[in-house]
């Protein structure tokens with residue numbers, strides 16, 4: 001090519017573009033087209049200098065845009081003319097990294113199609129090798145011990161590469177160029193089946209595990225971010241045994257199938273669900289059942305389904321494992337997921353018949369992500385530690401979240417990174433993960449916590465708040481429900497609009513010291529949010545502990561009802577048959593001992609659940625509300641109960657009297673549940689009408705109820721703003737805390 005025909009361009013690409021194979025991808029495109037120049041990871045994305053004729057350059061930039069690596073997400077793409085330097089080749093340059101790059105480690109990735117082909121190619125040297133990966137796939141966040149992200153700093157450091165692997169690792173044209181966890185059966189880790197004192201290593205281990213599953217055994221299987229407990233979902237005896245051994249009475253089990261084709265056999269999969277099932281996070285997707293599987297999801301019309309994402313899963317199915325596997329996080333009851341081999345051996349000894357132990361260590365636990373038809377419910381594997389929002393703030397902010405469903409957030413250069421699901425901080429182990437995740441994030445994003453603004457919940461007894469205050473003096477206390485509203489605004493980058501916000505959840509510390517949970521706010525991020533209305537206050541005997549027992553909440557709500565409180569004896573008889581706990585709660589109310597004031601919408605759902613027959617204790621958070629939603633879904637639309645909005649209060653008394661009357665008269669409980677859902681929608685719409693704001697924000701755990709959200713969306717259209725990628729439950733609250741802190745003056 002004559003020099004005078006040459007042009008030179010500079011590309012600057014931002015987004016999730018580091019640690020996802022972007023540089024070798026650019027390199028290959030350049031080399032294929034005979035272009036010269038360089039590519040490097042810059043401070044804020046990928047920088048490219050490229051020289052060639054204009055046609056080739058157009059083709060090159062178009063190819064980058066059109067087919068970026070699967071895990072990459074391009075946020076911006078700038079092209080400028082540059083001076084010609086006369087390079088005679090194209091090279092990958094060392095990173096120019098002074099401080100605080102915006103993306104350092106990407107989330108864990110499912111095995112890619114190219115690797116899958118090799119996995120099942122008998123002529124490939126990695127045939128059936130369970131730790132197969134490449135630049136486009138495999139573990140990332142779950143194997144990083146320290147930065148920078150290269151092999152010596154990952155859990156692969158103990159497995160020196162063989163010559164063949166090293167050649168691939170060092171060849172810029174190879175699809176395993178700088179794939180840090182690259183390995184093969186000659187040099188890398190494998191799987192070991194441990195059973196009754198025996199250890200089998202290699203391909204046989206996986207084949208034997210598959211056979212055990214077919215015979216009804218419970219097998220602990222190490223995945224990317226922790227252990228699962230697996231069994232044949234069609235084997236009711238195995239499923240029941242798993243429930244008994246795990247002390248998990250009713251909470252639904254997640255399922256794993258090989259691919260979306262299999263998923264469609266057991267659940268209804270629409271286009272959006274299919275996208276989720278196949279997305280890089282490979283989350284558990286909640287979908288409507290097509291078949292019955294005894295004991296998998298009692299009293300629910302949905303299954304949580306994910307598709308195989310690690311090579312070991314594909315190998316299990318290939319080896320004849322049952323086509324639908326229960327794949328539930330390996331732990332006892334509600335403890336965090338086990339991820340260390342020794343811990344797993346100890347804690348799962350009484351649960352699993354065998355353990356399929358992977359020899360690659362997991363650096364940190366990363367549970368499966370969960371999504372529903374309305375959005376992300378649990379942001380974890382495949383999502384963490386990615387940014388979920390961009391905030392207009394330059395100094396760093398750490399937000400420590402809430403104590404239930406904890407997750408933390410770190411804002412760096414305006415990017416709000418959301419951690420994996422950490423869990424309930426009352427568990428010592430989860431609290432340990434919480435502290436470690438804060439340390440991890442500060443290290444990953446090069447932030448000095450001593451100089452960071454730290455946002456936390458206003459609850460004085462939350463561990464997450466106490467720890468935030470220990471960490472530093474730059475604290476910002478954020479009221480729980482305002483943080484829920486702000487999480488939606490952050491996600492939409494709606495930093496200016498004044499909105500009407502509904503924060504409905506089970507519990508949160510209110511600024512008057514009472515238990516809030518049915519709150520209506522007006523305001524914006526700069527001026528703050530004023531609580532302008534709320535659920536009519538009720539009493540709650542036993543306080544937050546009442547969340548375990550719907551009848552306890554019912555005692556409090558019915559006690560506050562002018563007429564129903566006179567009929568308290570009615571509720572111990574049919575059809576209500578409230579157990580003795582209800583009478584004990586009434587005693588507390590009458591003596592005014594351990595009685596708290598609440599505006600919790602979650603407890604109103606519990607009250608209705610109790611009236612409709614859910615009179616036992618719950619075995620997992622949100623169970624009673626989910627049960628009422630399930631009932632309502634089984635009914636056609638019916639006329640809603642009244643839920644009048646007056647004097648700044650949503651009054652639940654009329655709907656409770658009607659429910660009591662209808663139930664006594666023998667009306668179908670599914671219809672009652674449906675009419676109750678209609679009432680909630682009606683109440684929200686009445687408040688919307690009373691205040692007349694353009695934008696309506698809803699957030700909080702109650703709005704994981706898809707029936708409510710769908711009906712509100714129909715009524716309000718584009719005016720309704722909800723969470724999509726940030727959980728509306730307390731798992732997303734750290735983002736709201738950080739957002740409010742970012743707008744708090746004089747911070």
Ligand code: ZN
Pocket residue numbers: 111112113114115116133134135136137138
């Ligand atoms: Zn791959």
Ligand code: ZN
Pocket residue numbers: 161162163164165166183184185186187188
């Ligand atoms: Zn090797």
Ligand code: FE
Pocket residue numbers: 480484505506507508700701729730
């Ligand atoms: Fe909440």
